[in-house]
Every structure is written in structure tokens, then in C-alpha cells.
Amino acid sequence: MDHAIQFDDVSVHYGGKTALRQITLAIPKKQIFGIIGPANSGKTTLLKCINRTLDFTPAARVSGKVVVAGRDVAGFRNVYELRRRVGMVFPLPVGLPLTIYENVAYAPRRAGIHDRAELEVLVEHCLHQAMLWDEVSDRLDMLGTRLSGGQQQRLTLARALSHRPEILCLDEFSIAIDPVTTMKIEDVLLELKEQMTIVLVTNLVQQARRLADRTAFLSAGTLIEEGETEKIFTQPVNRLTERYVNGEFG
Amino acid sequence: MNEPFDAKSSENQYKLLGELTVPLDDSELFTATSVEHWKQVTEKIAWFVCLLATLVLIVPMMAILTYLLVQAWPALSFSFLVENPHNYMTAGGIWAPLVGTFWLVWISLLIAAPVGVLAGVYLNEYARDNWCTRIINLAVVNLAGVPSIIHALFGVGAFVMFAGMGRSLLAASCTLAVMTLPVIITSTREALAAVPRAFREACWNLGASRWQTIRTIVLPNSISGILTGVILQVSRAAGETAPILFTGAVFFSTLPEYGIQAFFPYGLGDRCMALSMHLFTLSTQVRGVTPALQYGTAVVLIGLVLAVNSLSIGLRVYLRSRKKW
Ligand SMILES: Nc1ncnc2c1ncn2[C@@H]1O[C@H](COP(=O)(O)OP(=O)(O)O)[C@@H](O)[C@H]1O
Numbered sequence: 025m026d027h028a029i030q031f032d033d034v035s036v037h038y039g040g041k042t043a044l045r046q047i048t049l050a051i052p053k054k055q056i057f058g059i060i061g062p063a064n065s066g067k068t069t070l071l072k073c074i075n076r077t078l079d080f081t082p083a084a085r086v087s088g089k090v091v092v093a094g095r096d097v098a099g100f101r102n103v104y105e106l107r108r109r110v111g112m113v114f115p116l117p118v119g120l121p122l123t124i125y126e127n128v129a130y131a132p133r134r135a136g137i138h139d140r141a142e143l144e145v146l147v148e149h150c151l152h153q154a155m156l157w158d159e160v161s162d163r164l165d166m167l168g169t170r171l172s173g174g175q176q177q178r179l180t181l182a183r184a185l186s187h188r189p190e191i192l193c194l195d196e197f198s199i200a201i202d203p204v205t206t207m208k209i210e211d212v213l214l215e216l217k218e219q220m221t222i223v224l225v226t227n228l229v230q231q232a233r234r235l236a237d238r239t240a241f242l243s244a245g246t247l248i249e250e251g252e253t254e255k256i257f258t259q260p261v262n263r264l265t266e267r268y269v270n271g272e273f274g
Numbered sequence: 275m276n277e278p279f280d281a282k283s284s285e286n287q288y289k290l291l292g293e294l295t296v297p298l299d300d301s302e303l304f305t306a307t308s309v310e311h312w313k314q315v316t317e318k319i320a321w322f323v324c325l326l327a328t329l330v331l332i333v334p335m336m337a338i339l340t341y342l343l344v345q346a347w348p349a350l351s352f353s354f355l356v357e358n359p360h361n362y363m364t365a366g367g368i369w370a371p372l373v374g375t376f377w378l379v380w381i382s383l384l385i386a387a388p389v390g391v392l393a394g395v396y397l398n399e400y401a402r403d404n405w406c407t408r409i410i411n412l413a414v415v416n417l418a419g420v421p422s423i424i425h426a427l428f429g430v431g432a433f434v435m436f437a438g439m440g441r442s443l444l445a446a447s448c449t450l451a452v453m454t455l456p457v458i459i460t461s462t463r464e465a466l467a468a469v470p471r472a473f474r475e476a477c478w479n480l481g482a483s484r485w486q487t488i489r490t491i492v493l494p495n496s497i498s499g500i501l502t503g504v505i506l507q508v509s510r511a512a513g514e515t516a517p518i519l520f521t522g523a524v525f526f527s528t529l530p531e532y533g534i535q536a537f538f539p540y541g542l543g544d545r546c547m548a549l550s551m552h553l554f555t556l557s558t559q560v561r562g563v564t565p566a567l568q569y570g571t572a573v574v575l576i577g578l579v580l581a582v583n584s585l586s587i588g589l590r591v592y593l594r595s596r597k598k599w
């Protein structure tokens with residue numbers, strides 16, 4: 025019961041193709057949960073189950089149960105509330121064609137916050153958390169789409185934090201970001217986990233090792249192994265896991 | 275002798291460069307091989323053929339416009355625009371048909387633009403990709419290619435007779451609306467489809483509903499394409515004769531020329547004159563019309579269409595200059 029997210033026998037098919045096979049997994053509250061695995065192993069699909077954005081892929085069929093905040097996501101009448109409880113950052117940075125300020129204020133506005141002072145504080149706070157404030161504080165009215173790739177990625181992060189989610193899902197967030205900034209954001213994530221549950225999908229196994237409390241290893245849509253991060257990295261039960269974390273395939 | 279070779283030191287770079295340039299002299303470097311020679315020839319041919327095609331297009335168009343203008347010159351004046359036709363249409367101006375065309379186009383636009391744009395939004399943003407949607411899409415695309423006389427017959431059946439509008443401004447406008455709808459829907463869909471899906475997904479992930487996403491991101495960034503499609507249909511509606519011929523246009527009616535009455539001469543149930551119809555009448559139905567009068571009408575009609583089209587081009591250029599990604 026003390027879990028932020030529970031997957032109960034979840035399978036996902038895209039048309040005739042199976043992307044996830046009977047995943048049963050519990051993600052504890054206020055921890056960083058790492059998900060690692062080779063490309064096309066279903067990591068992104070797993071995240072899309074959490075806030076039901078898989079609904080927008082007509083070909084996708086989901087079976088099994090995903091429980092967020094004690095409720096089956098399929099049972100959320102107000103799916104927008106579910107999506108606001110979950111912050112999502114996907115690997116391709118997308119700055120909305122709005123100003124930087126409006127990018128970050130977008131979700132709060134949709135949720136009904138219109139007080140200017142409140143919005144300003146919120147926007148600045150989120151941009152600070154995403155390590156973007158110093159670079160854009162003097163040009164908040166510039167178009168978000170004109171930022172560089174790495175900056176847009178951090179803008180996406182700021183946006184995901186703007187609606188105060190209980191769960192933050194990061195999908196290979198550091199692809200476009202330079203190593204120094206990545207390190208800074210990692211520090212922020214370690215602070216953030218005091219307030220929220222973080223699901224960190226990463227193709228850098230060392231990033232999972234640095235940050236995650238627990239880690240799951242996915243391969244070809246199957247959950248191979250899940251456990252304490254240190255254990256996954258030092259004494260994996262499964263031979264496949266061992267080879268993957270040691271960089272022997274992937 | 276055995277010291278490590280440092281390619282970055284300026285001395286060594288000079289050496290590398292020297293070794294490279296020595297065996298190749300300039301003439302060898304810049305003589306085209308046979309493949310490259312052929313490339314240059316095809317490039318010239320392609321340029322010439324494309325230019326020729328453009329000229330084939332432009333020259334007759336300019337010729338027609340010039341000829342029309344020259345022929346119409348004696349008739350063109352301000353009073354030609356604001357006077358009604360007199361003496362069994364052999365004299366006077368084109369005020370009544372001009373106003374008629376204006377109202378026909380305006381009312382048809384008021385019907386077709388909202389319906390067409392919203393239908394395009396539905397088809398592109400909401401409809402699931404199933405056989406039903408595909409049939410609708412196919413129907414829309416095919417309707418765009420249906421000859422206008424068919425739309426006219428449909429208008430007679432549906433609006434004039436079935437809906438009981440009689441032959442009237444309203445029935446004619448509705449027919450024009452039906453004729454322009456398919457293209458408005460198609461161009462709206464294309465404009466919407468040009469907005470990257472990633473923007474929509476980003477909004478959905480932020481908890482925005484589909485409609486919020488459409489209103490805040492999709493429509494503002496596709497409005498230039500949508501408006502261009504709509505405006506181009508305005509000029510089409512202004513130019514067509516067939517759809518209004520049996521549904522509401524009339525050969526002749528006199529209107530007040532002065533005062534506010536002159537601008538609102540027709541009620542929705544009245545029949546009205548129209549420029550395209552007037553041109554047809556002048557050239558085939560009335561005896562003793564001076565050619566200048568006919569050409570003058572044609573020039574005004576073409577001028578109207580060109581003006582509307584340039585408006586749409588101008589709008590598109592302006593909106594594109596503010597493109598956001
Ligand atoms: N929209 C889609 N339509 C069809 N197949 C998809 C779609 N999205 C993902 N897949 C397939 O599902 C599998 C898992 O994909 P994904 O979840 O993106 O994996 P990962 O994030 O681990 O790389 C892949 O084989 C991929 O080809």
C-alpha cells in the first residue's frame with residue numbers, strides 16, 4: 025500500500041507486436057527508481073502507462089492494472105488530474121511554440137492558476153530547479169523553440185515540475201544535455217526525491233547506479249530483475265542483468 | 275629522428291599541407307571529369323525547361339490581362355462601379371451585380387468557413403483512424419473535384435425546393451457554401467497536420483485536454499494555412515456562375531443607388547444580380563451592348579479575384595514571418 029506506482033500483470037501490445045509482457049512491479053514512494061534496459065525493451069511504453077498517454081496511440085492495447093496513488097489509472101474519471109499528478113520528460117526536447125515563461129506557466133494555467141504573482145514565483149522556481157534560470161532569466165519572453173537542444177530539454181523538465189507532480193518520470197533526460205549540467209540536475213533530483221517519487225529511465229547504467237535507490241532491468245518487454253540498486257549492480261541474480269550492467273551487450 | 279609526430283604543431287601542419295599540395299596542380303583539380311561535365315549539362319537543361327514552363331504560364335496570362343484592360347479602358351470609371359445598369363443593360367455601370375456578388379460571397383463564407391474549419395479540426399484532431407473516417411475523407415476529397423454545375427443541381431434540389439428557400443440570395447449562398455466546403459475542410463486539415471505531433475503530446479502530458487491543446491497551440495500555429503484556404507475559396511465563389519444560375523441569381527434588378535439602402539439592397543429571400551452572371555448576360559443575352567461594358571465587367575471581376583488572392587498571399591507571408599519553430 026505504501027507504493028507510489030504498482031504495475032500488476034501489465035502487458036502492452038502495439039497491433040500484433042508485444043511491447044511489455046506481464047510486468048508486475050512496485051515503485052516505492054519518495055525514492056528514485058531506475059529503469060534500465062537496451063533500446064526497444066519497452067521502457068518508454070512503461071512510462072506511458074503511468075499517465076495514460078498511451079491512450080493517444082490508437083494501436084496500443086493495455087491489459088493488467090496500473091495503480092497510481094492507490095487508484096487504478098483506468099478508473100480515473102478525470103484523466104487530466106492523473107496527468108497533472110505525473111510529470112513527464114521525454115527524450116526529444118520539445119519547446120512549445122510559446123515564450124519561455126508561457127512554456128512553464130502552461131500547465132498551471134490549464135489547472136486554473138491565473139494569479140500573476142503566484143505564476144511568476146512558480147515559473148522562477150521551476151526554472152531554478154531545472155538549472156535553466158541563469159541562462160534565460162533575462163529573456164523569459166523569447167520563444168521556447170529558439171533555445172538550444174539542451175536548454176529545451178531543461179525547459180521540458182521545468183514544465184514537468186510546474187504542476188507540482190507527485191511522480192516525476194524522466195525518460196533518458198540527459199541525452200541532449202552537457203555532462204556538467206547533467207551532474208547539477210542529478211543533484212537537484214536527489215533533493216527532489218524528498219518531495220516526490222522519481223522514475224528514472226536511463227540508457228546510462230552508471231547514472232542509475234549513482235542516483236537510483238532501486239533499479240529494474242527490462243529486456244525485450246520482460247522484467248528481468250528488480251531490486252536494490254547496489255545489489256543489481258554487484259550481485260545480479262540473472263546472467264542477462266550481469267552482462268548488461270557490465271556493458272557486455274545493449 | 276624518433277621523436278613523436280605532433281600533427282597539431284604549426285610546423286608539422288605546414289609540412290602535411292605541403293606534401294598534399296605538391297602532386298596536384300591547379301589545372302588538374304578544376305577540370306571537370308566526364309561525370310561532372312554531364313552534371314553541369316543536365317543542370318542547365320533542367321533550369322531551361324523549368325524557366326520555359328514558367329514563361330508558358332506567365333506570357334498568356336499577361337497578354338489576357340493587358341487585352342482586357344485595353345478593351346475595357348473606355349468604360350472604366352468610378353461611376354461605372356456605382357451606377358446601376360440602364361437601358362436594358364446597354365448602358366450604365368455594375369453596382370447591382372457588384373453588391374450582389376459581395377453579399378453572395380460574404381454569406382456563403384459565413385456558412386462555409388466555420389463549418390469547414392470545425393469539420394477539419396474534427397477530422398484531423400479527434401476522429402479515430404477507422405473505415406468511417408476514411409470514407410468521409412475520401413468523400414471530401416472527391417467532392418472538391420465535382421464540377422460546379424453538379425453543386426448547382428444539388429442546390430436546386432436541397433435548398434430551393436426541399437428546404438423551401440425558393441430561388442433566393444440565401445439558397446444561392448448555401449449552394450456556394452456547399453461548393454467551397456470540401457476545399458476549406460481539406461486545406462484546414464493540411465494546415466493542422468503541419469503542426470508537429472510532438473507539441474500536442476507535450477501538452478497532453480501536462481494535463482491539457484484536447485480542446486485546450488487545439489486552442490492554445492494547434493490553431494494559433496496553423497491559422498495562416500487555414501485562412502489562406504478560406505480566402506482562396508472566396509475568390510472561387512466570386513467567380514462561379516453555375517451554382518447561382520438556378521438558385522438565386524437574376525438577370526436584372528434595379529437597386530437604390532444612394533444612401534444606406536444602396537449597400538443593403540437584397541433581403542435573404544430576394545433574388546440578386548451577380549458579376550459573373552452579369553458578364554454572361556451581357557455577352558450572350560442582350561443585344562447592342564458596347565464591348566467596353568463587357569470587358570469592364572470582366573476586368574472588375576478579375577480585379578476582385580486578384581485582390582482577394584493577393585490579400586491571402588500577403589496574410590500568409592505576414593503570418594509565416596512570425597512562425598515559431
Ligand atoms: N507507437 C508505436 N507503434 C508501434 N510500435 C511501437 C510504438 N511505440 C513503441 N513501439 C514498439 O514497442 C517496443 C518498445 O518500445 P519503447 O517502449 O519505445 O522502448 P524503449 O523506450 O525501451 O526504447 C519497440 O519494439 C517499439 O518498436
Ligand SMILES: [Mg+2]
Binds near residue numbers: 068069
Ligand atoms: Mg525509449
